[in-house]
Amino acid sequence: MDPINGREGLEAFRIASLPPEFYYIPNFITAEEEASILDKIPANRWITLSHRRLQAHPSTLTKNNTLLGAPLPPYLLTPIAERFKQLGIFDDTPHRQPNHVLINEYKKGEGIMPHEDGAAYAPVVATVSLGGSLCLELTVKSSVPEGESAPEEEKGGEKGEYAVPARILQEPRSLLVTTGAAYADLLHGISPVEVDEGLGEETVANWALLGDSSAFEGGRNERGTRVSLTYRDVLRVSGAASKVLGMGRR
Ligand SMILES: O=C(O)CCC(=O)C(=O)O
Numbered sequence: 398m399d400p401i402n403g404r405e406g407l408e409a410f411r412i413a414s415l416p417p418e419f420y421y422i423p424n425f426i427t428a429e430e431e432a433s434i435l436d437k438i439p440a441n442r443w444i445t446l447s448h449r450r451l452q453a454h455p456s457t458l459t460k461n462n463t464l465l466g467a468p469l470p471p472y473l474l475t476p477i478a479e480r481f482k483q484l485g486i487f488d489d490t491p492h493r494q495p496n497h498v499l500i501n502e503y504k505k506g507e508g509i510m511p512h513e514d515g516a517a518y519a520p521v522v523a524t525v526s527l528g529g530s531l532c533l534e535l536t537v538k539s540s541v542p543e544g545e546s547a548p549e550e551e552k553g554g555e556k557g558e559y560a561v562p563a564r565i566l567q568e569p570r571s572l573l574v575t576t577g578a579a580y581a582d583l584l585h586g587i588s589p590v591e592v593d594e595g596l597g598e599e600t601v602a603n604w605a606l607l608g609d610s611s612a613f614e615g616g617r618n619e620r621g622t623r624v625s626l627t628y629r630d631v632l633r634v635s636g637a638a639s640k641v642l643g644m645g646r647r
Pocket residue numbers: 499501509514524533585625627
């Protein structure tokens with residue numbers, strides 16, 4: 398990646414058709430960096446779920462969403478977290494840097510139900526994709542009871558100008574940053590399909606930002622195994638760090 402400095406540098410990577418808090422940067426890491434990270438992910442830390450497997454670093458949160466403060470392993474910090482710093486991605490979160498990484502692995506045909514990431518974290522998620530491409534699907538979190546129809550503003554941004562539901566195509570080595578209202582107001586999920594179909598300018602929100610849209614000939618993406626690294630700042634941290642920062646949350 399060419400050096401991009403600070404939030405201004407990030408502006409060029411905003412996904413224009415979506416609420417203003419999504420950024421997509423193709424080729425955020427190199428193929429060598431990708432291979433090296435995949436090689437270092439420990440084989441003995443996976444927790445197997447029904448449609449994917451995952452591991453948490455430095456550890457899973459406690460029942461009341463507290464992180465037992467501990468450093469992240471070096472392979473998750475260099476070069477990725479250093480580049481986040483250059484871009485100012487976590488400048489506004491309480492600890493000003495990510496303190497937690499979830500590693501998800503999706504084999505062909507696997508996915509994750511639509512969900513929100515919730516109140517344990519500051520509203521910034523930085524996702525680095527490794528291995529394969531797939532579509533993240535965004536839907537509006539509706540407060541309307543089932544069977545009734547949502548008012549226009551719930552269907553897509555304040556004035557209905559944003560095209561949600563939407564798909565974001567995540568290529569290997571890319572970075573997706575989700576912040577602010579996009580984090581709070583939308584659900585995200587991944588369909589458990591073997592092929593993403595109908596991909597194109599009209600149907601993929603970040604089409605113009607892709608590193609290599611020619612890879613999706615015929616609007617198709619044959620899924621392979623994709624590993625994602627989701628970096629977050631957990632609000633409540635136990636141990637010295639929380640005392641120093643005086644985190645009196647709730
Ligand atoms: O793999 C992804 O890109 C999404 C993962 C996710 O939504 C999560 O871990 O909360």
